[in-house]
Amino acid sequence: MRGIDKWFGAVHANRDVSLVVRAGTIHGIVGENGAGKSTLMGILYGYYRPDRGEILVRGRPAVFRSAQDALAAGIGMVHQHFMLVEPFTVLENVVLGVEGGFRLGGGLARARAELERLGREYHLEVDPDARVADLGVGQRQRVEILKALYRGADLLILDEPTAVLTPPEADHLFEILRALRRQGKTVLLITHKLREIREVTDVVTVMRQGRVVATLPTAETTAERLAELMVGRSVALRVDKTPSRPGEPVLEVEDLVVEDGWGVRRVKGVSFAVRRGEIVGVAGVAGNGQSELLEALAGIRPVTSGQIHWKARELTDAAPRSPRRWRQLGLSHVPEDRHRMGLVIPFAGRESAILGYHGDATYNGPIRLHRGAVAASWDRQVAEFDIRPGDGLLPTSAFSGGNQQKIVLARELDRNPDLLLIGQPTRGVDIGAIEFIHRRLVALRDAGKALLVVSVELDEILALADRILVMHDGRIVGDVPRASASERELGLMMAGVSEPS
Amino acid sequence: MNESRESRSVAAWVAPALLPAINLALALALSAVVIVLVGENPLRALRLLATGAFGNAEAIGYTLYYATSFVFTGLAVAVAFHGGLFNIGAEGQAYIAGLGVALLCLGAGGWPTVLVVPAAVLVAGAFGAGWAFVPAWLQAKRGSHVVITTIMFNFIASAVMTHLLVNVLIKPGQQSPETREFDPSTWLPQLAEVAGALGVEIGRSPLNLSSLLALGAGALVWLYLWHTRWGYELRALGHSEAAAVYGGIVPARIVIVALSISGALAGMVSLNEVMGVQHRLLMNFPGGAGYVGIAVALMGRNHPIGIVLAAILFGGLYQGGAELSFDMPKLTRDMVVVIQGLIILVCGALEHALRGPVEALFRRSPAASQA
Numbered sequence: 001m002r003g004i005d006k007w008f009g010a011v012h013a014n015r016d017v018s019l020v021v022r023a024g025t026i027h028g029i030v031g032e033n034g035a036g037k038s039t040l041m042g043i044l045y046g047y048y049r050p051d052r053g054e055i056l057v058r059g060r061p062a063v064f065r066s067a068q069d070a071l072a073a074g075i076g077m078v079h080q081h082f083m084l085v086e087p088f089t090v091l092e093n094v095v096l097g098v099e100g101g102f103r104l105g106g107g108l109a110r111a112r113a114e115l116e117r118l119g120r121e122y123h124l125e126v127d128p129d130a131r132v133a134d135l136g137v138g139q140r141q142r143v144e145i146l147k148a149l150y151r152g153a154d155l156l157i158l159d160e161p162t163a164v165l166t167p168p169e170a171d172h173l174f175e176i177l178r179a180l181r182r183q184g185k186t187v188l189l190i191t192h193k194l195r196e197i198r199e200v201t202d203v204v205t206v207m208r209q210g211r212v213v214a215t216l217p218t219a220e221t222t223a224e225r226l227a228e229l230m231v232g233r234s235v236a237l238r239v240d241k242t243p244s245r246p247g248e249p250v251l252e253v254e255d256l257v258v259e260d261g262w263g264v265r266r267v268k269g270v271s272f273a274v275r276r277g278e279i280v281g282v283a284g285v286a287g288n289g290q291s292e293l294l295e296a297l298a299g300i301r302p303v304t305s306g307q308i309h310w311k312a313r314e315l316t317d318a319a320p321r322s323p324r325r326w327r328q329l330g331l332s333h334v335p336e337d338r339h340r341m342g343l344v345i346p347f348a349g350r351e352s353a354i355l356g357y358h359g360d361a362t363y364n365g366p367i368r369l370h371r372g373a374v375a376a377s378w379d380r381q382v383a384e385f386d387i388r389p390g391d392g393l394l395p396t397s398a399f400s401g402g403n404q405q406k407i408v409l410a411r412e413l414d415r416n417p418d419l420l421l422i423g424q425p426t427r428g429v430d431i432g433a434i435e436f437i438h439r440r441l442v443a444l445r446d447a448g449k450a451l452l453v454v455s456v457e458l459d460e461i462l463a464l465a466d467r468i469l470v471m472h473d474g475r476i477v478g479d480v481p482r483a484s485a486s487e488r489e490l491g492l493m494m495a496g497v498s499e500p501s
Numbered sequence: 502m503n504e505s506r507e508s509r510s511v512a513a514w515v516a517p518a519l520l521p522a523i524n525l526a527l528a529l530a531l532s533a534v535v536i537v538l539v540g541e542n543p544l545r546a547l548r549l550l551a552t553g554a555f556g557n558a559e560a561i562g563y564t565l566y567y568a569t570s571f572v573f574t575g576l577a578v579a580v581a582f583h584g585g586l587f588n589i590g591a592e593g594q595a596y597i598a599g600l601g602v603a604l605l606c607l608g609a610g611g612w613p614t615v616l617v618v619p620a621a622v623l624v625a626g627a628f629g630a631g632w633a634f635v636p637a638w639l640q641a642k643r644g645s646h647v648v649i650t651t652i653m654f655n656f657i658a659s660a661v662m663t664h665l666l667v668n669v670l671i672k673p674g675q676q677s678p679e680t681r682e683f684d685p686s687t688w689l690p691q692l693a694e695v696a697g698a699l700g701v702e703i704g705r706s707p708l709n710l711s712s713l714l715a716l717g718a719g720a721l722v723w724l725y726l727w728h729t730r731w732g733y734e735l736r737a738l739g740h741s742e743a744a745a746v747y748g749g750i751v752p753a754r755i756v757i758v759a760l761s762i763s764g765a766l767a768g769m770v771s772l773n774e775v776m777g778v779q780h781r782l783l784m785n786f787p788g789g790a791g792y793v794g795i796a797v798a799l800m801g802r803n804h805p806i807g808i809v810l811a812a813i814l815f816g817g818l819y820q821g822g823a824e825l826s827f828d829m830p831k832l833t834r835d836m837v838v839v840i841q842g843l844i845i846l847v848c849g850a851l852e853h854a855l856r857g858p859v860e861a862l863f864r865r866s867p868a869a870s871q872a
Contacts, residue, residue, distance in 0.1 A: 298747075300746055300747060322749060322751075323746070323747060323748065323749040324749030327749065333747070335747055337743075340741065340743045340744065341741075341743045341744050341746075341747045342744070342747065343744065344736075344737050344740045344741050344744045344745075345740065345741070346740050347736070347737070347740065351733070354733075355737065355744065355747070355748040356747065356748040356749050358730050358733045358734070358737075358748070359730050359749075363730070364730055367724075367729055368724075368728050368729060369728055369729050369730050369732075369733060371728075
């Protein structure tokens with residue numbers, strides 16, 4: 001790719017980006033969110049057209065108007081969010097769109113043979129007749145890779161592939177990638193986890209603010225050096241904090257059971273307490289009930305059975321635990337998904353910044369919602385949390401992931417809650433903002449508040465938590481003080497392998 | 502930063518003002534083709550349409566009289582739309598509200614007008630809201646989709662009103678299914694009379710006090726949507742139910758309140774038609790205003806100012822179209838409906854078809870001048 005430029009409205013997402021990927025290598029691309037990685041890959045895969053610049057495949061200029069064009073040139077993509085038809089079998093998903101003829105039978109038989117060959121060559125064993133709905137996340141990802149290979153891809157783009165995987169699953173994925181490289185395939189790995197870059201890539205390209213700042217052989221870099229390149233300054237990868245001094249419990253949960261919208265039990269009887277002055281981390285692979293637990297505690301999802309005590313008072317029926325009531329009691333919630341839940345994306349930034357508190361007397365007269373008061377509290381939060389840009393009239397969608405998260409955090413911390421529930425505190429947030437957010441959370445703990453942090457990033461849990469609860473299949477399978485927790489042990493618990501102790 | 506701000510402000514001006522104008526011109530150009538195909542001179546037809554709608558005080562009066570009903574229904578559709586709801590039932594809500602207003606006016610003969618008018622506003626609102634409440638409740642509590650139920654309620658309203666007008670409310674000894682004329686004390690004052698009393702001469706037309714009420718309703722809707730916490734909750738729900746629930750908003754409550762307000766606004770049509778012009782209850786008096794309201798809200802971008810402008814455009818098409826088919830017999834009423842349809846198609850359904858190219862035109866220039 002040579003001299004790629006791409007504008008989105010007024011945003012210059014890629015500035016004169018040139019990238020050379022050598023055949024038969026694993027090439028990592030790292031950068032903060034909003035650095036332009038996904039845009040660049042979108043251009044390579046035919047989703048976007050560059051405003052300037054050209055793409056050369058094996059030395060020949062190529063123009064990609066659609067994903068089909070990219071596929072025809074041998075470029076395949078494995079998306080962060082899988083694009084699979086759940087009720088279909090693996091085989092049916094793989095042939096979708098390339099069924100090979102009017103009648104399915106012949107094409108399916110050919111595909112079955114091809115799948116077996118691919119599975120053998122690349123350690124990609126998946127049962128071709130299994131329904132995708134029954135497969136775990138790691139398996140689904142293999143189906144995505146198979147889909148791309150089946151279509152003849154020589155260059156595979158993987159967008160944040162390990163975000164949803166357990167450490168053992170991620171290791172297996174890396175095995176697959178190495179096997180692909182041995183067979184002469186090329187892999188482009190987009191990530192912001194430095195560990196993965198070091199572990200599996202041959203060459204790494206660092207992007208910042210739409211530009212390529214460096215392309216280096218991985219062997220010649222260190223994690224600290226990469227982090228520095230990504231943010232443009234040195235950052236501490238660890239959170240400095242003193243040992244916690246827990247006080248009395250704020251929230252106690254007994255035998256809590258939560259069902260999802262289809263009546264499936266997602267939380268199967270959990271009990272724990274969160275005390276003043278401690279950060280309790282909930283670790284687990286996505287989809288093991290943490291999200292449902294968090295939403296049930298926040299009053300968004302109904303509780304099927306079990307008790308919730310707030311400062312030693314029992315709160316059982318639904319009414320006292322509505323999100324509105326919780327806010328009044330002093331429980332704040334930063335939801336896992338700020339796009340879907342924490343913010344109203346089309347709203348002006350400062351409108352999103354009062355969600356949940358829009359009925360407060362500070363903002364309201366008897367009838368009117370006072371814009372002046374809303375603007376004043378916005379300005380205060382902008383100053384305190386360094387939200388950029390500071391223009392509260394911009395739509396919420398105009399803020400980067402890190403700044404959106406700061407908007408949510410500023411809003412929830414502004415009320416000085418006694419308990420903060422926080423899901424994926426730094427998902428999709430760049431390193432500079434991660435550091436800031438972690439420091440704020442520790443400061444809240446040191447002020448004697450209780451925090452419950454749910455994150456699928458084990459590194460984050462390890463950095464923040466004073467006590468770690470591990471969830472697997474709706475149950476708490478481990479309750480470990482941070483000091484005595486090891487990454488390996490936690491990984492085994494997350495994977496459902498029974499506790500060795 | 503500066504340059505990005507500039508390109509944004511250009512886009513902000515293009516989207517609501519220039520784009521509808523271009524779309525309207527395109528729709529008129531397409532209409533001209535249709536008129537040529539019928540064998541008439543399109544320029545003369547457009548001139549007749551324009552003078553018929555805006556040529557003199559009387560024509561303007563009629564245009565604004567039609568526009569008044571469209572403002573009410575346009576606002577009704579817009580309020581529901583901001584909550585993510587499609588109220589297709591403004592027609593039936595207006596019709597049922599007419600029943601309430603008629604019963605009030607039939608019973609309140611001899612009351613002073615200053616008392617009848619506010620009472621009629623309340624009654625029209627209550628009946629319209631009541632008719633919208635049932636689909637709202639069904640959506641909020643049972644999950645029945647309001648698009649389906651509000652359409653069905655239009656048919657129910659029509660059947661109920663036919664039954665009442667044919668069998669119950671009909672003036673005894675008369676063939677046509679309508680009530681007796683109301684006592685003049687319950688008529689909504691004509692604006693021509695009001696202006697005349699103030700010494701201003703505006704042509705005679707059915708334009709009445711309800712037009713001012715429509716403007717007032719527009720201002721109240723604006724206040725409600727963007728300057729109250731209730732409007733905030735409505736818009737939050739319209740954009741994202743998950744975020745609304747997270748923010749402590751109870752969707753069922755908002756759905757019921759928003760659709761009731763929407764129904765009440767639609768009900769105000771009956772003030773214009775029943776109390777302001779006909780002075781009796783007629784079969785099918787809303788005459789499609791409820792459906793036109795959907796197009797008006799769409800074209801007016803669900804903003805009160807846009808709705809008033811779009812309503813005047815559609816009012817002009819109604820009034821000018823009537824004049825047009827009078828002067829050009831080849832252009833029947835149906836042809837005028839075709840022209841209206843083209844405008845709705847281009848300005849409403851294809852609203853964003855030209856958006857990309859036009860905005861690109863405006864984006865290119867600041868970027869180029871800066872480079």
